[in-house]
Amino acid sequence: MSSLNVVFFYFINVAKFAVSATHSNYVTMIVFKFGGASVKSARAVKNVTDILQRYPEDRIAIVVSAMGKTTNAMEVIADHYFHKRKQDLSRAVAERKHYHREIVDELFPEKGHPFHAEFSALFEALESRLAKDPTLHYDFDYDQIVPFGEMISTKIISAYLNESGIENQWMDIRKYLKSNNAFREARIDWDLSTRLVRKGFHFRDARIYVTQGFVASTIDDITTTLGREGSDFTAAILAHILRAEHVTIWKDVPGVLNADPKWFDNTVKLEKISYLDAIELAYYGASVIHPKTIKPLQNKNINLFIKSFLEPDAEGTLVGNITYDKLIPSFIFNMDQILIRISPNDFSFIAEDNLETIFGYVYKHGIKINLMQNSAVSFQICINNDKRKSRNLIDDLEQDFRVTYETGLELITIRYFDQSTIDRVMINKDLLLEQTYKQNIQLIVRDKG
Numbered sequence: 001m002s003s004l005n006v007v008f009f010y011f012i013n014v015a016k017f018a019v020s021a022t023h024s025n026y027v028t029m030i031v032f033k034f035g036g037a038s039v040k041s042a043r044a045v046k047n048v049t050d051i052l053q054r055y056p057e058d059r060i061a062i063v064v065s066a067m068g069k070t071t072n073a074m075e076v077i078a079d080h081y082f083h084k085r086k087q088d089l090s091r092a093v094a095e096r097k098h099y100h101r102e103i104v105d106e107l108f109p110e111k112g113h114p115f116h117a118e119f120s121a122l123f124e125a126l127e128s129r130l131a132k133d134p135t136l137h138y139d140f141d142y143d144q145i146v147p148f149g150e151m152i153s154t155k156i157i158s159a160y161l162n163e164s165g166i167e168n169q170w171m172d173i174r175k176y177l178k179s180n181n182a183f184r185e186a187r188i189d190w191d192l193s194t195r196l197v198r199k200g201f202h203f204r205d206a207r208i209y210v211t212q213g214f215v216a217s218t219i220d221d222i223t224t225t226l227g228r229e230g231s232d233f234t235a236a237i238l239a240h241i242l243r244a245e246h247v248t249i250w251k252d253v254p255g256v257l258n259a260d261p262k263w264f265d266n267t268v269k270l271e272k273i274s275y276l277d278a279i280e281l282a283y284y285g286a287s288v289i290h291p292k293t294i295k296p297l298q299n300k301n302i303n304l305f306i307k308s309f310l311e312p313d314a315e316g317t318l319v320g321n322i323t324y325d326k327l328i329p330s331f332i333f334n335m336d337q338i339l340i341r342i343s344p345n346d347f348s349f350i351a352e353d354n355l356e357t358i359f360g361y362v363y364k365h366g367i368k369i370n371l372m373q374n375s376a377v378s379f380q381i382c383i384n385n386d387k388r389k390s391r392n393l394i395d396d397l398e399q400d401f402r403v404t405y406e407t408g409l410e411l412i413t414i415r416y417f418d419q420s421t422i423d424r425v426m427i428n429k430d431l432l433l434e435q436t437y438k439q440n441i442q443l444i445v446r447d448k449g
Protein backbone atom coordinates (compact mmCIF):
# COMPACT_ATOMS: atom_id res chain seq x y z
CA MET A 1 0.00 0.00 0.00
CA SER A 2 1.42 3.43 -0.94
CA SER A 3 1.56 6.04 1.79
CA LEU A 4 -1.16 7.98 0.04
CA ASN A 5 -3.38 4.94 0.11
CA VAL A 6 -2.66 4.44 3.78
CA VAL A 7 -3.70 7.98 4.54
CA PHE A 8 -6.79 7.56 2.41
CA PHE A 9 -7.63 4.29 4.13
CA TYR A 10 -7.20 5.97 7.47
CA PHE A 11 -9.58 8.75 6.54
CA ILE A 12 -12.25 6.42 5.31
CA ASN A 13 -12.17 4.58 8.58
CA VAL A 14 -12.25 7.72 10.67
CA ALA A 15 -15.17 8.91 8.61
CA LYS A 16 -16.95 5.58 9.11
CA PHE A 17 -16.30 5.77 12.79
CA ALA A 18 -17.66 9.30 12.95
CA VAL A 19 -20.83 8.20 11.18
CA SER A 20 -21.40 5.26 13.44
CA ALA A 21 -20.66 7.39 16.51
CA THR A 22 -23.35 9.90 15.60
CA HIS A 23 -25.66 7.01 14.83
CA SER A 24 -25.20 5.45 18.20
CA ASN A 25 -26.22 8.72 19.77
CA TYR A 26 -29.45 8.71 17.85
CA VAL A 27 -30.34 5.03 17.68
CA THR A 28 -34.01 4.48 18.06
CA MET A 29 -35.50 3.03 21.20
CA ILE A 30 -38.19 0.47 20.61
CA VAL A 31 -40.27 -1.95 22.64
CA PHE A 32 -40.88 -5.55 21.63
CA LYS A 33 -43.42 -7.81 23.24
CA PHE A 34 -43.18 -11.56 22.88
CA GLY A 35 -46.30 -13.41 23.98
CA GLY A 36 -46.61 -16.95 25.25
CA ALA A 37 -46.93 -18.59 21.83
CA SER A 38 -43.79 -16.87 20.55
CA VAL A 39 -41.67 -18.44 23.31
CA LYS A 40 -43.47 -21.74 23.85
CA SER A 41 -40.58 -24.03 22.85
CA ALA A 42 -36.81 -24.07 22.34
CA ARG A 43 -37.43 -23.57 18.64
CA ALA A 44 -39.60 -20.55 19.33
CA VAL A 45 -36.93 -19.04 21.60
CA LYS A 46 -34.35 -19.54 18.85
CA ASN A 47 -36.70 -17.73 16.52
CA VAL A 48 -36.61 -14.75 18.92
CA THR A 49 -32.85 -14.49 18.29
CA ASP A 50 -33.49 -14.54 14.54
CA ILE A 51 -35.86 -11.64 14.93
CA LEU A 52 -33.48 -9.65 17.13
CA GLN A 53 -30.66 -10.11 14.64
CA ARG A 54 -32.68 -7.96 12.26
CA TYR A 55 -32.39 -5.03 14.68
CA PRO A 56 -28.66 -4.77 15.36
CA GLU A 57 -28.66 -1.04 16.07
CA ASP A 58 -31.77 -0.30 18.06
CA ARG A 59 -32.10 -0.04 21.76
CA ILE A 60 -34.77 -2.53 22.67
CA ALA A 61 -36.83 -3.12 25.79
CA ILE A 62 -38.17 -6.65 25.41
CA VAL A 63 -41.28 -7.57 27.36
CA VAL A 64 -41.91 -11.30 27.63
CA SER A 65 -44.89 -13.36 28.80
CA ALA A 66 -44.83 -16.76 30.41
CA MET A 67 -44.00 -19.60 28.01
CA GLY A 68 -46.87 -21.25 26.15
CA LYS A 69 -49.79 -21.96 28.44
CA THR A 70 -47.77 -21.51 31.61
CA THR A 71 -49.96 -18.80 33.12
CA ASN A 72 -52.97 -21.14 32.99
CA ALA A 73 -50.84 -23.84 34.62
CA MET A 74 -49.62 -21.40 37.28
CA GLU A 75 -53.23 -20.49 38.04
CA VAL A 76 -53.94 -24.15 38.70
CA ILE A 77 -50.84 -24.29 40.92
CA ALA A 78 -52.02 -21.22 42.86
CA ASP A 79 -55.41 -22.87 43.28
CA HIS A 80 -53.99 -26.17 44.61
CA TYR A 81 -51.73 -24.19 46.93
CA PHE A 82 -54.54 -22.06 48.30
CA HIS A 83 -56.78 -25.06 48.91
CA LYS A 84 -53.90 -27.08 50.36
CA ARG A 85 -54.19 -29.90 47.85
CA LYS A 86 -50.61 -30.97 48.47
CA GLN A 87 -50.40 -33.92 46.06
CA ASP A 88 -52.04 -32.11 43.19
CA LEU A 89 -49.77 -29.20 43.90
CA SER A 90 -46.52 -31.11 43.73
CA ARG A 91 -47.68 -32.95 40.61
CA ALA A 92 -48.53 -29.67 38.87
CA VAL A 93 -45.23 -28.07 39.86
CA ALA A 94 -43.29 -31.10 38.64
CA GLU A 95 -45.11 -30.92 35.33
CA ARG A 96 -44.23 -27.22 34.85
CA LYS A 97 -40.64 -27.92 35.81
CA HIS A 98 -40.44 -30.71 33.29
CA TYR A 99 -41.86 -28.49 30.55
CA HIS A 100 -39.32 -25.74 31.20
CA ARG A 101 -36.48 -28.20 31.77
CA GLU A 102 -36.93 -29.69 28.31
CA ILE A 103 -36.69 -26.23 26.76
CA VAL A 104 -33.60 -25.39 28.83
CA ASP A 105 -31.91 -28.70 27.94
CA GLU A 106 -32.40 -28.01 24.28
CA LEU A 107 -31.19 -24.42 24.49
CA PHE A 108 -28.17 -25.26 26.66
CA PRO A 109 -27.15 -28.77 25.57
CA GLU A 110 -23.86 -28.54 27.45
CA LYS A 111 -24.45 -30.32 30.80
CA GLY A 112 -22.04 -28.12 32.75
CA HIS A 113 -23.52 -24.84 31.54
CA PRO A 114 -23.98 -22.54 34.56
CA PHE A 115 -27.57 -21.79 33.58
CA HIS A 116 -28.65 -25.30 34.63
CA ALA A 117 -27.79 -24.51 38.25
CA GLU A 118 -29.58 -21.17 38.02
CA PHE A 119 -32.64 -22.89 36.59
CA SER A 120 -32.74 -25.42 39.44
CA ALA A 121 -32.35 -22.64 42.00
CA LEU A 122 -35.33 -20.79 40.54
CA PHE A 123 -37.61 -23.80 40.86
CA GLU A 124 -36.29 -24.46 44.37
CA ALA A 125 -37.26 -20.90 45.29
CA LEU A 126 -40.76 -21.52 43.93
CA GLU A 127 -41.03 -24.80 45.82
CA SER A 128 -39.99 -23.25 49.11
CA ARG A 129 -42.48 -20.41 48.54
CA LEU A 130 -45.17 -23.06 48.06
CA ALA A 131 -44.13 -24.85 51.24
CA LYS A 132 -45.33 -21.87 53.27
CA ASP A 133 -48.92 -21.82 54.48
CA PRO A 134 -51.37 -19.97 52.26
CA THR A 135 -52.94 -16.75 53.57
CA LEU A 136 -56.69 -16.16 53.67
CA HIS A 137 -56.43 -13.81 50.72
CA TYR A 138 -56.69 -15.65 47.42
CA ASP A 139 -55.80 -12.76 45.14
CA PHE A 140 -52.73 -11.95 47.23
CA ASP A 141 -51.46 -15.52 47.08
CA TYR A 142 -52.20 -15.67 43.36
CA ASP A 143 -49.97 -12.67 42.73
CA GLN A 144 -47.15 -14.18 44.74
CA ILE A 145 -47.21 -17.38 42.68
CA VAL A 146 -48.45 -16.86 39.12
CA PRO A 147 -45.73 -14.34 38.05
CA PHE A 148 -43.20 -17.13 38.38
CA GLY A 149 -44.13 -17.95 34.77
CA GLU A 150 -42.75 -14.61 33.61
CA MET A 151 -39.75 -14.76 35.93
CA ILE A 152 -38.62 -18.12 34.58
CA SER A 153 -39.32 -17.30 30.92
CA THR A 154 -37.32 -14.06 31.04
CA LYS A 155 -34.42 -15.77 32.83
CA ILE A 156 -34.27 -18.46 30.15
CA ILE A 157 -34.58 -16.04 27.25
CA SER A 158 -32.09 -13.53 28.61
CA ALA A 159 -29.52 -16.25 29.25
CA TYR A 160 -30.04 -17.81 25.85
CA LEU A 161 -29.72 -14.48 24.04
CA ASN A 162 -26.48 -13.74 25.88
CA GLU A 163 -25.27 -17.20 24.95
CA SER A 164 -26.09 -16.46 21.29
CA GLY A 165 -24.15 -13.22 21.28
CA ILE A 166 -27.14 -10.94 21.71
CA GLU A 167 -25.97 -9.20 24.83
CA ASN A 168 -28.70 -8.05 27.11
CA GLN A 169 -29.53 -7.21 30.66
CA TRP A 170 -32.27 -9.06 32.58
CA MET A 171 -34.46 -6.65 34.51
CA ASP A 172 -36.81 -7.36 37.39
CA ILE A 173 -39.79 -5.24 36.38
CA ARG A 174 -40.97 -5.11 39.99
CA LYS A 175 -38.23 -2.62 40.78
CA TYR A 176 -39.57 -0.19 38.21
CA LEU A 177 -43.31 -0.64 37.71
CA LYS A 178 -45.15 0.30 40.86
CA SER A 179 -48.84 -0.24 41.47
CA ASN A 180 -51.47 -0.12 44.17
CA ASN A 181 -52.31 -3.33 46.04
CA ALA A 182 -55.43 -4.31 44.10
CA PHE A 183 -54.09 -7.82 43.62
CA ARG A 184 -54.79 -9.39 40.21
CA GLU A 185 -56.02 -6.04 38.84
CA ALA A 186 -53.35 -3.72 40.13
CA ARG A 187 -53.40 -0.10 38.97
CA ILE A 188 -50.14 1.46 37.88
CA ASP A 189 -48.76 4.39 39.86
CA TRP A 190 -47.72 6.39 36.80
CA ASP A 191 -45.71 9.10 38.54
CA LEU A 192 -43.57 6.78 40.59
CA SER A 193 -43.17 4.26 37.76
CA THR A 194 -42.12 7.01 35.35
CA ARG A 195 -39.33 8.09 37.67
CA LEU A 196 -38.13 4.56 38.34
CA VAL A 197 -38.36 3.28 34.77
CA ARG A 198 -36.49 6.28 33.36
CA LYS A 199 -33.76 5.79 35.93
CA GLY A 200 -33.48 2.05 35.40
CA PHE A 201 -33.92 1.65 31.65
CA HIS A 202 -31.17 4.11 30.69
CA PHE A 203 -29.45 1.86 28.09
CA ARG A 204 -25.98 2.77 29.30
CA ASP A 205 -25.16 -0.72 30.53
CA ALA A 206 -26.89 -2.59 27.74
CA ARG A 207 -28.49 -2.12 24.35
CA ILE A 208 -31.19 -4.67 25.12
CA TYR A 209 -33.21 -5.20 28.28
CA VAL A 210 -35.30 -8.30 28.85
CA THR A 211 -38.13 -7.99 31.34
CA GLN A 212 -41.46 -9.44 32.44
CA GLY A 213 -44.89 -8.45 31.24
CA PHE A 214 -48.02 -8.60 33.41
CA VAL A 215 -46.13 -8.07 36.69
CA ALA A 216 -45.58 -5.05 38.95
CA SER A 217 -45.19 -4.44 42.66
CA THR A 218 -46.36 -2.13 45.43
CA ILE A 219 -44.13 0.49 47.00
CA ASP A 220 -43.30 -2.00 49.72
CA ASP A 221 -42.23 -4.52 47.07
CA ILE A 222 -45.17 -6.91 47.25
CA THR A 223 -45.67 -8.49 43.82
CA THR A 224 -48.86 -7.62 41.94
CA THR A 225 -50.30 -8.46 38.52
CA LEU A 226 -52.11 -6.30 35.99
CA GLY A 227 -54.85 -8.72 34.91
CA ARG A 228 -54.74 -11.63 32.46
CA GLU A 229 -53.17 -10.87 29.11
CA GLY A 230 -51.53 -7.86 30.74
CA SER A 231 -48.16 -8.13 28.99
CA ASP A 232 -49.27 -6.03 26.04
CA PHE A 233 -50.18 -3.35 28.55
CA THR A 234 -46.73 -3.58 30.15
CA ALA A 235 -45.15 -3.02 26.74
CA ALA A 236 -47.35 0.03 26.21
CA ILE A 237 -46.51 1.44 29.65
CA LEU A 238 -42.76 1.12 29.06
CA ALA A 239 -43.08 2.62 25.58
CA HIS A 240 -45.06 5.54 26.94
CA ILE A 241 -42.64 6.24 29.77
CA LEU A 242 -39.50 5.80 27.65
CA ARG A 243 -41.05 7.65 24.69
CA ALA A 244 -40.26 4.73 22.41
CA GLU A 245 -40.21 5.14 18.67
CA HIS A 246 -42.61 2.26 18.25
CA VAL A 247 -43.85 -0.96 19.81
CA THR A 248 -44.05 -4.31 18.09
CA ILE A 249 -46.21 -7.10 19.47
CA TRP A 250 -45.01 -10.38 17.93
CA LYS A 251 -47.92 -12.78 17.48
CA ASP A 252 -48.85 -16.03 15.81
CA VAL A 253 -51.19 -14.18 13.44
CA PRO A 254 -50.07 -11.94 10.57
CA GLY A 255 -51.60 -8.83 12.17
CA VAL A 256 -55.03 -7.59 13.17
CA LEU A 257 -57.57 -9.50 11.13
CA ASN A 258 -61.10 -8.31 10.48
CA ALA A 259 -62.44 -11.39 12.30
CA ASP A 260 -61.19 -14.31 14.32
CA PRO A 261 -60.45 -17.10 11.80
CA LYS A 262 -61.83 -19.53 14.39
CA TRP A 263 -65.34 -18.28 13.61
CA PHE A 264 -65.03 -16.83 10.17
CA ASP A 265 -63.84 -17.79 6.69
CA ASN A 266 -62.07 -15.37 4.39
CA THR A 267 -60.64 -13.06 6.99
CA VAL A 268 -58.73 -10.02 5.78
CA LYS A 269 -55.74 -8.42 7.46
CA LEU A 270 -56.17 -4.76 8.33
CA GLU A 271 -53.08 -2.93 7.03
CA LYS A 272 -53.38 0.26 9.03
CA ILE A 273 -55.87 1.17 11.68
CA SER A 274 -56.43 4.24 13.82
CA TYR A 275 -56.00 4.20 17.58
CA LEU A 276 -59.74 4.67 17.92
CA ASP A 277 -60.56 1.67 15.75
CA ALA A 278 -58.05 -0.43 17.69
CA ILE A 279 -59.61 0.61 21.00
CA GLU A 280 -63.12 -0.10 19.74
CA LEU A 281 -62.19 -3.51 18.35
CA ALA A 282 -60.39 -4.48 21.55
CA TYR A 283 -63.25 -3.19 23.68
CA TYR A 284 -65.82 -5.29 21.88
CA GLY A 285 -63.69 -8.37 22.29
CA ALA A 286 -61.23 -8.68 19.40
CA SER A 287 -58.70 -10.70 21.33
CA VAL A 288 -55.64 -9.71 19.34
CA ILE A 289 -55.03 -6.51 21.32
CA HIS A 290 -55.48 -6.02 25.03
CA PRO A 291 -57.90 -3.10 25.50
CA LYS A 292 -55.65 -1.18 27.89
CA THR A 293 -52.72 -1.19 25.49
CA ILE A 294 -53.72 1.55 23.10
CA LYS A 295 -54.29 4.62 25.30
CA PRO A 296 -50.74 4.98 26.63
CA LEU A 297 -49.45 4.75 23.05
CA GLN A 298 -52.01 7.10 21.55
CA ASN A 299 -51.22 9.63 24.23
CA LYS A 300 -47.62 9.89 23.01
CA ASN A 301 -48.37 9.17 19.37
CA ILE A 302 -46.35 5.96 19.40
CA ASN A 303 -46.91 3.55 16.52
CA LEU A 304 -47.86 -0.01 17.33
CA PHE A 305 -47.08 -2.86 14.97
CA ILE A 306 -48.72 -6.25 15.28
CA LYS A 307 -46.56 -8.72 13.41
CA SER A 308 -46.15 -12.43 12.93
CA PHE A 309 -43.10 -13.92 14.60
CA LEU A 310 -43.20 -16.57 11.88
CA GLU A 311 -42.93 -13.99 9.10
CA PRO A 312 -40.94 -11.17 10.67
CA ASP A 313 -40.37 -9.42 7.35
CA ALA A 314 -44.05 -9.22 6.48
CA GLU A 315 -45.81 -5.92 7.05
CA GLY A 316 -48.21 -6.79 9.85
CA THR A 317 -50.71 -4.21 11.00
CA LEU A 318 -49.86 -0.66 11.97
CA VAL A 319 -51.96 1.01 14.66
CA GLY A 320 -51.33 4.73 14.77
CA ASN A 321 -52.51 8.22 14.11
CA ILE A 322 -54.15 7.29 10.85
CA THR A 323 -57.15 8.78 9.14
CA TYR A 324 -59.58 7.31 6.66
CA ASP A 325 -63.28 7.55 6.09
CA LYS A 326 -64.18 3.99 6.70
CA LEU A 327 -62.37 0.79 7.36
CA ILE A 328 -63.42 -2.54 5.93
CA PRO A 329 -65.96 -4.14 8.25
CA SER A 330 -64.67 -6.10 11.25
CA PHE A 331 -66.56 -8.86 13.01
CA ILE A 332 -66.26 -9.81 16.66
CA PHE A 333 -67.89 -12.94 18.00
CA ASN A 334 -68.58 -13.46 21.69
CA MET A 335 -69.83 -17.00 22.19
CA ASP A 336 -71.70 -18.59 25.09
CA GLN A 337 -73.65 -15.52 26.13
CA ILE A 338 -76.57 -15.24 28.49
CA LEU A 339 -79.26 -12.60 28.07
CA ILE A 340 -80.98 -11.67 31.33
CA ARG A 341 -84.29 -9.79 31.34
CA ILE A 342 -85.08 -7.98 34.54
CA SER A 343 -88.46 -6.41 35.32
CA PRO A 344 -90.04 -5.05 38.48
CA ASN A 345 -92.29 -7.48 40.37
CA ASP A 346 -95.17 -5.04 40.42
CA PHE A 347 -95.42 -4.41 36.66
CA SER A 348 -94.14 -0.87 37.10
CA PHE A 349 -91.39 0.63 34.97
CA ILE A 350 -87.69 0.18 35.48
CA ALA A 351 -86.56 3.32 37.28
CA GLU A 352 -83.27 4.76 38.45
CA ASP A 353 -83.44 3.14 41.87
CA ASN A 354 -83.90 -0.27 40.18
CA LEU A 355 -80.86 0.39 38.05
CA GLU A 356 -78.84 1.20 41.12
CA THR A 357 -79.76 -2.17 42.63
CA ILE A 358 -79.06 -4.05 39.39
CA PHE A 359 -75.65 -2.45 38.83
CA GLY A 360 -74.82 -3.02 42.50
CA TYR A 361 -75.25 -6.78 42.00
CA VAL A 362 -73.37 -6.78 38.71
CA TYR A 363 -70.46 -5.00 40.34
CA LYS A 364 -70.55 -7.24 43.41
CA HIS A 365 -70.09 -10.33 41.26
CA GLY A 366 -67.32 -8.80 39.15
CA ILE A 367 -69.31 -9.13 35.94
CA LYS A 368 -68.66 -7.21 32.73
CA ILE A 369 -71.76 -6.27 30.77
CA ASN A 370 -71.32 -6.85 27.05
CA LEU A 371 -74.54 -5.12 26.07
CA MET A 372 -77.52 -3.60 27.87
CA GLN A 373 -80.83 -2.27 26.77
CA ASN A 374 -83.61 -0.53 28.59
CA SER A 375 -87.24 -0.59 27.55
CA ALA A 376 -90.41 0.50 29.28
CA VAL A 377 -90.99 -2.71 31.14
CA SER A 378 -87.66 -4.47 31.30
CA PHE A 379 -83.96 -4.00 31.48
CA GLN A 380 -81.80 -6.51 29.63
CA ILE A 381 -78.16 -7.34 30.03
CA CYS A 382 -75.99 -9.68 28.00
CA ILE A 383 -72.96 -11.18 29.75
CA ASN A 384 -70.50 -14.04 29.29
CA ASN A 385 -72.13 -17.12 30.73
CA ASP A 386 -69.64 -17.91 33.46
CA LYS A 387 -71.88 -20.48 35.18
CA ARG A 388 -71.03 -19.63 38.77
CA LYS A 389 -71.12 -15.86 38.33
CA SER A 390 -74.33 -15.75 36.35
CA ARG A 391 -76.07 -18.12 38.81
CA ASN A 392 -75.06 -15.89 41.74
CA LEU A 393 -76.17 -12.78 39.90
CA ILE A 394 -79.56 -14.26 39.02
CA ASP A 395 -80.05 -15.45 42.62
CA ASP A 396 -79.47 -11.92 43.85
CA LEU A 397 -81.64 -10.29 41.20
CA GLU A 398 -84.52 -12.65 41.94
CA GLN A 399 -84.77 -11.22 45.45
CA ASP A 400 -85.95 -7.91 43.98
CA PHE A 401 -87.14 -8.53 40.43
CA ARG A 402 -88.82 -10.85 38.02
CA VAL A 403 -85.99 -12.45 36.07
CA THR A 404 -86.00 -14.51 32.91
CA TYR A 405 -82.97 -15.49 30.93
CA GLU A 406 -81.79 -17.29 27.87
CA THR A 407 -78.48 -19.08 27.43
CA GLY A 408 -76.48 -20.46 24.50
CA LEU A 409 -76.49 -17.16 22.65
CA GLU A 410 -73.95 -15.42 20.51
CA LEU A 411 -73.16 -11.73 20.54
CA ILE A 412 -71.91 -10.48 17.20
CA THR A 413 -70.45 -7.00 16.87
CA ILE A 414 -69.81 -5.53 13.43
CA ARG A 415 -67.80 -2.35 13.17
CA TYR A 416 -68.45 -0.44 9.91
CA PHE A 417 -71.50 -2.58 9.26
CA ASP A 418 -73.87 -2.47 6.32
CA GLN A 419 -76.81 -4.64 5.30
CA SER A 420 -74.68 -7.17 3.46
CA THR A 421 -72.47 -7.76 6.49
CA ILE A 422 -75.54 -8.23 8.66
CA ASP A 423 -77.02 -10.69 6.17
CA ARG A 424 -73.76 -12.57 6.13
CA VAL A 425 -73.70 -13.26 9.89
CA MET A 426 -77.46 -13.85 10.17
CA ILE A 427 -77.47 -16.99 8.02
CA ASN A 428 -79.29 -19.69 10.01
CA LYS A 429 -79.63 -17.43 13.04
CA ASP A 430 -82.58 -15.95 14.89
CA LEU A 431 -82.26 -12.40 16.12
CA LEU A 432 -83.13 -11.66 19.75
CA LEU A 433 -81.89 -8.15 20.10
CA GLU A 434 -80.15 -5.55 18.01
CA GLN A 435 -78.44 -2.32 18.92
CA THR A 436 -76.56 0.20 16.82
CA TYR A 437 -74.24 2.94 17.90
CA LYS A 438 -72.50 5.07 15.28
CA GLN A 439 -70.38 2.66 13.22
CA ASN A 440 -71.19 -0.43 15.29
CA ILE A 441 -74.02 -2.86 15.31
CA GLN A 442 -74.43 -5.54 17.94
CA LEU A 443 -76.65 -8.54 17.37
CA ILE A 444 -77.67 -11.12 19.93
CA VAL A 445 -78.52 -14.27 18.04
CA ARG A 446 -79.16 -17.94 18.46
CA ASP A 447 -78.90 -20.82 16.04
CA LYS A 448 -82.14 -21.49 14.20
CA GLY A 449 -83.78 -24.42 15.93
Ligand code: ASP
Residues within 6 Å of the ligand: 035, 036, 065, 066, 071, 072, 149, 213, 214, 227, 228, 229, 230, 231, 232
Ligand atom coordinates in the same frame (compact mmCIF):
# COMPACT_ATOMS: atom_id res chain seq x y z
N1 ASP B 1 -48.86 -14.43 30.90
C1 ASP B 1 -49.98 -13.59 31.20
C2 ASP B 1 -51.26 -14.23 30.72
O1 ASP B 1 -51.22 -15.24 30.05
C3 ASP B 1 -49.83 -12.23 30.63
C4 ASP B 1 -49.79 -12.18 29.12
O2 ASP B 1 -49.41 -13.14 28.49
O3 ASP B 1 -50.16 -11.16 28.57
O4 ASP B 1 -52.32 -13.72 31.00
Ligand code: MG
Residues within 6 Å of the ligand: 035, 036, 065, 229, 231
Ligand atom coordinates in the same frame (compact mmCIF):
# COMPACT_ATOMS: atom_id res chain seq x y z
MG1 MG C 1 -51.13 -12.68 25.36
